[in-house]
Amino acid sequence: MAKQFPELDTTQRKFIGEQHIFFVGTAAPDGRVNISPKGMDSLRVLGPNRIVWMNLTGSGNETAGHLLETNRMTLMWCSFTTRPLILRTYGTAHTLHVGDNGWDELADMFPDHRSARQIYDLKIDLVQTSCGYAVPFLEYQSDRDTMQKWVDGKSDDDIRAYWVEKNHQTIDGKPTRPAD
Structure with missing residues (x-):
């Protein structure tokens, strides 16, 4: 049975810290x-009602485009180990780009990554847990190094050119304003 909370408690924050993957959901x-x-080391819980995560270069940039139109965001974690649990945080998110007020302070919380496009700052207004009884057991082996190898093979100009080519609009054709 799903349970709802106004904020993350200590146990839920610990659970988030133990997970190697999370999912983000947005919609215009x-x-x-x-x-x-x-994945990767890209998420920080800053309090019972605040999470920030650094978004790295990817094949799309849907979250950025959606947040230009509506600031709703859901983050979800699933336990793939012994304790069955699904945890969702619902709220509103603000997008920060390099050079924006607050970028440097938040970026300092993460490992340096040349392909960081945005930081999303989520203000949580609802936390929900559910059973996760049907989620399969999966064993974590390691993070992939594919992203880092891709970045290592590119100059900063190459990365920005990729953003222009692949990340300037959503799959629905809406603008995304990737980092400049």
């Missing part, structure tokens, strides 16, 4: 809903 008022898996 019209068009497609996006659900995207995220």
